[in-house]
Amino acid sequence: MTIAGRKVPVTAYIGGIIVLLAVIMILFAPWIAPYPQTKIVGGVWDLPNAKDWLGTDSIGRDMLSRLIYGGRTSVSIALIATCLTMIIGVGLGFVAASTNKLVDNVISRIVDVLLAMPILIFGLMVFAVLGTSIPIMIITIAVLESTRVFRLARAVAMNITVMDYVQVARLRGEGIGWVIFREILPNALPPLVAEFGLRFCFTFLFIASLSFLGLGIQPPAADWGSMVHDNAQAISFGGFAPLFPAGAIAVVTIGVNLVVDWLLSIHALPAGAGAEI
Amino acid sequence: MGILRFVAARAALGVLTLIAVSILLYLGTQLLPGDVASALLGQSATPEALAVLRAKLGLNEPAYLRYLHWLWGVVHGNLGNSLTTGTPIASALMPRLGNTLFLAGYAAIIAVPLAVGLGILSAIREGSLMDRLASILSLATISFPEFFVSYILIVVFASELGWLPSLATVYGGMDFWDRVDATTLPAITLTLVVVAHMLRMTRTSTLAVMSAPYVETAFLKGLSRSRVVLSHALPNALGPIINVVAINLAYLVVGVVVVEVVFVYPGVGQLMVDAVTKRDLPVVQACGLVFAIVFIGLNTIADICAALANPRLRSRKRQ
Numbered sequence: 001m002t003i004a005g006r007k008v009p010v011t012a013y014i015g016g017i018i019v020l021l022a023v024i025m026i027l028f029a030p031w032i033a034p035y036p037q038t039k040i041v042g043g044v045w046d047l048p049n050a051k052d053w054l055g056t057d058s059i060g061r062d063m064l065s066r067l068i069y070g071g072r073t074s075v076s077i078a079l080i081a082t083c084l085t086m087i088i089g090v091g092l093g094f095v096a097a098s099t100n101k102l103v104d105n106v107i108s109r110i111v112d113v114l115l116a117m118p119i120l121i122f123g124l125m126v127f128a129v130l131g132t133s134i135p136i137m138i139i140t141i142a143v144l145e146s147t148r149v150f151r152l153a154r155a156v157a158m159n160i161t162v163m164d165y166v167q168v169a170r171l172r173g174e175g176i177g178w179v180i181f182r183e184i185l186p187n188a189l190p191p192l193v194a195e196f197g198l199r200f201c202f203t204f205l206f207i208a209s210l211s212f213l214g215l216g217i218q219p220p221a222a223d224w225g226s227m228v229h230d231n232a233q234a235i236s237f238g239g240f241a242p243l244f245p246a247g248a249i250a251v252v253t254i255g256v257n258l259v260v261d262w263l264l265s266i267h268a269l270p271a272g273a274g275a276e277i
Numbered sequence: 278m279g280i281l282r283f284v285a286a287r288a289a290l291g292v293l294t295l296i297a298v299s300i301l302l303y304l305g306t307q308l309l310p311g312d313v314a315s316a317l318l319g320q321s322a323t324p325e326a327l328a329v330l331r332a333k334l335g336l337n338e339p340a341y342l343r344y345l346h347w348l349w350g351v352v353h354g355n356l357g358n359s360l361t362t363g364t365p366i367a368s369a370l371m372p373r374l375g376n377t378l379f380l381a382g383y384a385a386i387i388a389v390p391l392a393v394g395l396g397i398l399s400a401i402r403e404g405s406l407m408d409r410l411a412s413i414l415s416l417a418t419i420s421f422p423e424f425f426v427s428y429i430l431i432v433v434f435a436s437e438l439g440w441l442p443s444l445a446t447v448y449g450g451m452d453f454w455d456r457v458d459a460t461t462l463p464a465i466t467l468t469l470v471v472v473a474h475m476l477r478m479t480r481t482s483t484l485a486v487m488s489a490p491y492v493e494t495a496f497l498k499g500l501s502r503s504r505v506v507l508s509h510a511l512p513n514a515l516g517p518i519i520n521v522v523a524i525n526l527a528y529l530v531v532g533v534v535v536v537e538v539v540f541v542y543p544g545v546g547q548l549m550v551d552a553v554t555k556r557d558l559p560v561v562q563a564c565g566l567v568f569a570i571v572f573i574g575l576n577t578i579a580d581i582c583a584a585l586a587n588p589r590l591r592s593r594k595r596q
Contacts (some may be wrong), residue, residue, distance in 0.1 A: 113297045116576070118531040121549075121568045125305055128553040128561040205422050209535050212424050213550050228424055232539075240432055246425035253420035261416070 008262065015258025022252050026072050033065035037222055047239065055241060058230050063244055066222050070245065073223035074211075075252070077134065078204040084142035085199055089149025090192060094180045096150070097157035107150070114147040119206065124215070132215050141203060152195055156188045163187075190263075197260035201253050208249045224249050284581050291577035295569060299351075302565045303344045347562075356563040361555050366563045370545065374567060376447060377537070377544035380460050381529045384467035388529070389522055392472045396479025396518075401506045403484065411480075415473030423532065427466045427539040434462060444541050463533075463540045470532055471525045482517035486510040516586035523579030530571045 025032060035041055039061065046056040055063050092111075096104040114122070119141070126140045160166060166183045174182075210216030211225025219226065227245035234241035338346075350357060356366040399408040418426070434441045441462050486492065487510050495505045534546030541547070549564035551557075 113294065113301065116294045116573055117298055117569055118528070118572060120531060120534060121565050121572075122301075124534075124549055124553045125302060125561060125565050128556055128558055129305055131556070201420070205420075208422050209424070212422070212535065213538055215550070215553060225422075228428075232424075232428075235428060235431055240428075242428050243425070243432065246422060246428055250417075250421045250425050253422075254417065257416060257420050 009265075011258045012262035015255045015260075015262065018251060018255025019259060022071065022075065022255065025068055026075055029068045029072050033062075033068040035062040035065040037061065037066050037069040039065075055239070057227070057241060058234070063241060066227060067224070067244055067248055070222040070224050070227055071248065071252075073217060074204065074208065074225065074249070077138065077217065077223070078200060078207055081138045081141045081145075081207065082196065082200045082203045084138060085145040085149055085203065086192070086196055088142055089146035090153040090188075092146065093150045093153025093155075094157045094184055094188075095176075097154050098161050098176060098179055098184065104154075108154075111147045111150050114144060115151075119144045120209070123206075123210070127215050132218065134217060137207070137210065137216060141206060145199060145203065145206075149195060149199060152191065153188070156191055157184050160184050160187050194260055194263040197256055197263060201256050201260070204256075205249065205253060280585065283584055287577060287580050287584070291573055295573050298569045298573065299348065299566060300344065302562055302569065303347055304340060351566065356566075357559045359552075359560050360557045361552075361560075366560055369560075370548065370563055370567065373543055373545050373548050376542065377530065377533055377546065379456070380463055380467070380537070380542065380544060381526070381533055383457070383460055383464040384471070384529055385526055387464060388468040388472050388475065388525075391468070392475035392525075393479050393518060393522065395472075396476045397483055397506065397511065399476070399480045400483035400487065400510075401503050408480075411476060415477050418469050418473040421469075423466060423470055423535040424539050426469050427463070427536060430462050430466055431539075446541070447543065460542070463536050463542055466536050466539075467529055467532060470536075471529050474528075475521055475525045478521040479514075479518050482514045482521070483510055485517075486514045489513075516583040519586055520579045520583035523575050523582060527572045527575035527579070530575070531568055 040059060041062045042051070042056040044056065044058060048055045057063050057066055092107055096107045122144055123140055126136070130136050161179075161184065166179060169179055169183050207216055208223075208225035208228075211223055212229045214226075214229055217223045217226055224245040228242045228249075231241040231245070347357070354367055356370065358364060359366050359369065362369075395411055399405075399411045402408055442459055447456055447459055483506065487506070489510075492505060492510055495509045496502075500509075531546075533544055534550065536542070537544040537546040538550055545564050545567055549561060549568075552560035552564065
């Protein structure tokens with residue numbers, strides 16, 4: 001099969017299939033999961049067996065069912081945070097690129113300060129002050145990560161604002177809203193779609209890490225990061241319960257990454273361009 | 278002269294950034310509903326007790342004065358007292374900082390030669406089996422969360438093979454080699470986490486230089502590919518490579534947070550996570566500041582080294 005005049009590589013197919021399976025699993029969780037997510041079906045950290053395919057967790061719940069339900073929380077929260085990140089980052093980036101120099105300078109300097117520190121450290125700081133809850137976590141991540149998106153969106157928009165058709169639209173007397181939504185956005189879309197995928201990977205891993213540290217998604221909502229946290233002790237007893245949720249996180253990230261790599265190769269951006277810190 | 282001016286300007290920018298970040302770290306606590314005093318004493322505190330504590334903590338001063346006091350203390354090695362234990366933060370932080378730097382340094386000693394070597398090798402043999410293997414490996418390690426890598430290593434090397442301890446227990450006065458033994462698994466985890474990015478960037482920087490006309494000339498002279506890469510392309514790719522290495526070292530120091538928690542290693546990262554759960558703000562601030570100094574410091578060094586290795590970069594920045 002060819003898309004955009006290029007052959008779709010095998011890796012993109014693998015990525016696509018992983019993403020598709022994850023989506024199906026998340027949408028139809030109650031029909032797929034063998035047990036309800038809170039039901040205790042066996043002993044503590046039973047090894048995988050015919051009844052519980054992936055064994056049981058720290059209080060004897062079926063690991064496979066927890067995994068299927070947990071995916072819902074992990075993926076949906078990461079998606080919401082990524083959407084918010086893109087809206088803030090792209091919005092500010094376009095505004096900085098298409099309004100006057102002062103606005104651009106003010107936004108850019110603030111972003112520079114936020115970029116000077118790893119997201120995790122700022123994030124921990126905010127959680128120490130405001131406590132941990134899902135809305136606070138989503139907003140914090142979105143604000144901090146939007147600084148990374150801002151740089152790309154601004155750079156892309158800068159290249160578009162100098163085009164003749166944007167000048168024409170301005171001379172025609174169109175407002176900034178028109179310029180951003182009708183002139184810049186459609187032309188900036190391809191790199192932003194790839195950026196969305198990369199940001200999703202990053203957000204997904206980041207939220208998983210926070211949950212693992214016990215600072216992200218709080219019980220009773222099950223998510224993959226906190227499942228690793230809850231089952232970490234199993235390792236000392238010769239079990240490998242935390243490997244399942246941790247592996248699920250890894251597989252989904254690889255799937256999205258493979259698709260993104262393919263998208264990036266279509267638009268001839270360097271591979272891994274977004275794999276920044 | 279030009280070099281000195283660039284270095285001075287870049288160092289000044291680093292200091293400015295650090296000040297801006299420290300202001301953000303300090304004033305961030307102003308977002309707290311109520312203030313530190315009411316958070317400390319809880320709901321049932323009497324107004325008198327609150328007033329006494331506010332005076333004791335200096336909360337009646339305006340925010341910028343408190344910031345300057347705090348900064349003054351920090352510069353003189355006084356980071357304040359922990360809210361939960363009441364002991365000076367500096368005395369708890371310093372040994373942990375040593376531990377964290379030891380772990381990060383250990384990981385760097387493995388990661389840097391490995392990543393740069395493999396990166397250059399994949400650039401020399403672009404498209405070969407080794408190159409593709411390296412790119413698959415780097416995709417995998419970018420996608421794997423740190424704790425996944427950690428637990429796989431623990432299951433394999435600690436639980437199954439029993440070669441290394443699964444918990445990185447260290448204490449003061451520990452023998453150097455015992456310490457190395459205890460921190461090997463966390464160091465390997467960290468290595469795997471940063472190696473991918475470094476490898477990719479080294480490869481990309483080397484390949485970018487490879488497309489320059491003078492490299493083509495070298496090829497046309499009939500030189501072998503490895504000779505062209507090593508003696509023609511590499512010297513010019515060195516700037517970006519040094520930059521990538523330094524940036525990744527900065528990431529290493531922050532990447533330790535999760536790894537330290539997994540291996541129950543007494544470092545700054547674990548201290549910070551603990552303090553966040555207990556909402557011990559002064560400790561969180563102090564840890565945040567330490568990370569900021571290391572991170573911004575290494576980034577500044579990265580830029581300066583990159584400029585020193587590449588004269589063109591110097592002049593471009595000055596314009």
